[in-house]
Each structure stands twice: as C-alpha cells, then as structure tokens.
Amino acid sequence: MRLEKVCKAYNVGLPNETEVLHDIDLEVDSGEFVALIGPSGSGKSTLLNIVGLLDRPTSGRLTIKGQDTAALSDTELTHLRGHTIGFIFQSHLLISAFTAKENVMMPLLVDRGFPSPEIEARAGRLLDQVGLAKFADNLATNMSGGQQQRVAVARALAMNPDLVLADEPTGNLDTKSAEAVFDLMRQVNRDVGTSFLLVTHNLDLARRCDRIIEVVDGCIRT
C-alpha cells in the first residue's frame, strides 16, 4: 500500500476550502504493524479513510497491491475494499440484529451473497482465535465492550485482508481489555502476516509497534 503526494481538501472551490492533508507520502509494507499518532484534528482519520478507500484523495496517487485506485469506479472500489482491507472502529459497530458469529460472517456473506457451512465454519474458527467461541450465538449487544471489539477484530479478518485499518480500537476500553485487543492484533500480525495501520492516542501501545508515523497539521513527521 503506497501513498504518493496525497492531498485532501474539503469544500473545494468554496470560500471555506480547507486542505486537511498536504503532500502525504506513506508506504506500508506487507506484514508491517504501523502506529499512526497525532493530535486530534491532525488528519489521521481522513488519512485512514483514504487508505481504506472510503474517501478519494483530492490529488496524489494511492496504489494498493500495485494497482492505481484513481481510475477505479465506485463499484470497483467497493469490491477492492471488501477483499483487501479490514476495518476496526473505535465504537465497535457490530450489527446489533445479528449474533457474534453472524457478525464475523458478515463480510463473507456480503461477498458471496448466500450463507454456507463453509463461511460459518470460518467465522467459528476466527471467533475461537479471538477467544470468544462460547459467545458465538450471543447477540452483539449482549457482550462487553472488550468482547465486542474482539468480535470486530475477528470480523476484520474474515476476508483474510492484506491490510487492517484500526481507528483507535482501544479508545473506549479499559486498560486490561485494551491490552488484550492489542495483543490479539499483534498476534494475528505475527501469525498470518496481515499488515496493520493503527491509529491511537496511547503512546505506550504505539511504541510497541514496528514503526510510528506522526501526523501533525496534515503533514507526516517521522
């Protein structure tokens, strides 16, 4: 995954035009576990949205697995996003009408269109991996914050993505749960080789990553 001279501005052409990101160059190699830190409003989330193909850069190039994303249509972006990127959000955002296991199945279900024993089994294994096998049939809303976030990690891994984007995944958790979720991500990174881009305010956690990138006022400071 590679960003070259990426800029992002809002309200382009209007008097209140604001540029949030300036000439960002960034590369995440496969298997890397990168922390993204910076004060609030520095543009971390915007950067994450652009890397996550949820938002398009105003200028500059974003290449994922050697493919330039600028030329892709909305549908193609959605497809690429589904297959190569996993998301973990601060407020876990499980879908409340489904059980833990079904939430983990969701990316696969959305991709295939139909449920199958195969994807159910995969969801079961992932839940086992995050230590929540016995909560598989709990509704997402009947779990603690830490548990929900671990389900979210399992869900992010369902499609076996190359890169997982985590936006302050431990921000709403107590220290112990935060530790458990971080360890889980680190472990997946080591075992499976999935790259992680982790936005965090917790410098302690950031120091335990392979690399720290600091964003200040829309620029990268290394």
Next chain:
Amino acid sequence: MNRWIPFEWIAAVRFLREGRLQTLFIIVGIAIGVAVIVFMSAMLAGLEANFIKRVLTSQPQIQLLTPDQVARPLRNGNGVIEDAIVQRPSQRVISIDQWPKIRDQMLAMPEVAAVSPTISGSALAIRGDASRAVTLSGIEPESYFTIVKVPDYIVAGEPRLTSETIIIGTELARDLGAVVGDKLNVQAASGANRVLTVAGLVDLGNKGVNQRAAYVALRTAQSLLGMVGGVTTIDITVHDIYAAEDIAQRIQAANLVKADSWIKTNSQFFTAVRAQETSNTLIRVFVGLSVAFGIAAVLIVSVIQRSKEIGILRAMGTSRGRILRVFLLQGGMLGFIGSLFGAALGAGALMYWHAVQRQADGSELFPLILERRLFVITALLATVTGLLAATAPALRAAKLDPVVAIRG
C-alpha cells in the same frame, strides 16, 4: 442461517425483527387499511351481484319496442309551420314491422345470447263475479324462459303453456280465488275472449307484478289482442351484460325499432353503483396512500437509526445495490404480511356482518362473495405499495456516505 436465503432477505428479516414495536405497529396499520378495502370491496360486490342476479333473471337485458308514434305537423312552404300546437298522438298497440326479419338479424349477432318475440297488452281476467285487469303477455316458452326464468319462480303447477293454458301471478290467483286447474275467462279490450285453464302460479317477488302477471302462448295472445301474426316487443339477452346499452344503441340505429337496455331502464341503480364505486376507489386510494406514508415513515426512521450499521456494511464491501434491496425488501415484506392479516381481518368482519345484518324477513342482506382473486390482488397491491413506499428510504440508505455514516 439457511443457505438458500440470500443476504438481502436475511438482513431485511433481521432488521424488521429487531425493530419489534415499530414493525408490529406498522403491520397493524397496514392490516387495518387492507381490511377496510377487502370488506368494502366484497360487500359492494355482493350487493351488486345480488341485484344483477335479480334483474337478469326476471327481465330481458334489451327490449325492442315499436318506435313512438309521432304526429307530423303540416308544413306550408319554407319553414312555415301551419299547426300552432302539435299534440302527441295516442300510442296504439301495434306490431313491430317485419319482426321475424329483425329477430333473425338479432340471432345472427355474435353478442346476443337469446332472442324471444313477445306480445303484450291489457286484458281482464274474470272468474265468477271477480274481475281483474291483467297485463297479458304472449310468449314462446322455449325462448322466453331462457330470458326470464319463469320456471324458477313457479310456486304451484307447471310452467307449461299450450293454447288452452295460462300462468298467473300469485296475487292475481288469490284475488280471483283461483288455483291450478281452474278456468279463467280472459277478455280483451276489443271484446274478444277466451277461456283458459290455470297451469301454474308464479311469484316474481313483487306484489304489484304478481297482481297483474298473466302469461299465455304467443298465438293465444295474438288472437285475443287482435294482432294475428304480430308481436309488440322482442326480448334479448346478451353475453356481456354491461355492453347491453351499446348493443341497444347499435340495434336502434340500424332498425326501425326502439331499443331499451336494462342499464337505461335501471339507470337509478347504476347511478348508485357508480357513486359507490367512485367513493370506494377514493377510499382505496387514500387508505393506500396513508399506508404507504406509514411504511415510508417507519423505514426512514429505521434507516436513520441504522446509519452507522449501513456505513460499516458499506465499508466491508457491500454494494449500494445490496443496501437498496435490503430496505426495499423490508417495505415489500411489511406490505405483504400486513395484507395477509388485513385480508383475514376483512373477511372475518364481513362474515360477522353477513351473519348479523339481516333483511326484515330474515334472509341475507347480501350474498357472501369472497373471491380468491380479491385477496390475491389485495396482497399484490399491498406488496407493491410497500415496495414503492420503501423507495425513498432505500435510496437514502444506499446513498449514505460510509465516512459520514460511521463518524455519526
């Protein structure tokens, strides 16, 4: 999860199930709307069918009569009319000109089901000291009975007409003290008379008619009324009863006769039916609209409540089309399920009403007509209404920008 059910259906069902109270309330709302429509439509159909059955078995759908006789004012030169007052001439009972030819033409028309020439005029029925004025109808039983189901209304005796027999109304028989087998002296205005044997008594469901009805064979009536070989009316039934007026007008345009359809002679009933239908349609439209807005409101709220979840579904690679379908399906399902309950409710109410509301004599007010077609159409319409109502919420859901939605 069932492996044959696609993601959209699973998600739609789960979302509806999760919003229990919302879903329940809107389904009750739809059910009430559908019940009103089913109830009204079925009752109206019943009343109409009841009347039409009565009309169509006791009177011809088109009657051909001799044209009105008019007085022609004398004219004297260009635009100058000599007579200041033109009196309407008295209408002599005369035969339809060349009626066998007209009858054959009618029989040749594909729209026509049956044709029967009749002759009618007034006469006196005398038995002992009692005499009553009657409307003497001379008929050809084979063809006439296919138009007016006299045999169905026979209460005593047999519907058999020979040159010696007569069938009379029940009230007339009571007035004359006559029973089946008795002889009556039938006398026409011209003085001609005939002694006939009562073959049957008929109850046509109307006291006035029963007091005057007297059926005899065509030839008997022709000789009594002094019109040998003539007929005064030609009765017709057609296949499509609602086309009767059109057909009547065509016949009148092509022949020297006056053609009255049952639609014209029962115009009051038709005005009433039309008014009923219009108000029925209006009620349907407005009930449908309010149901549609109800569904749309519930779904809009649901989309807003779930915008974060929709955002995350989009982030994990769900296409806009899928999201659109999830919400369209919810609308369709609400409409369909609501219509099932509504149809049951409407049918139940109708059966109750049918059992409770009786005419003065205890017979049913209207026949209970519950056609499968009505339910199928209602369910289909409700489903389509649900889908249409869901369009705006579904589009809104599909257009959600995942970035904005997730940030909340």
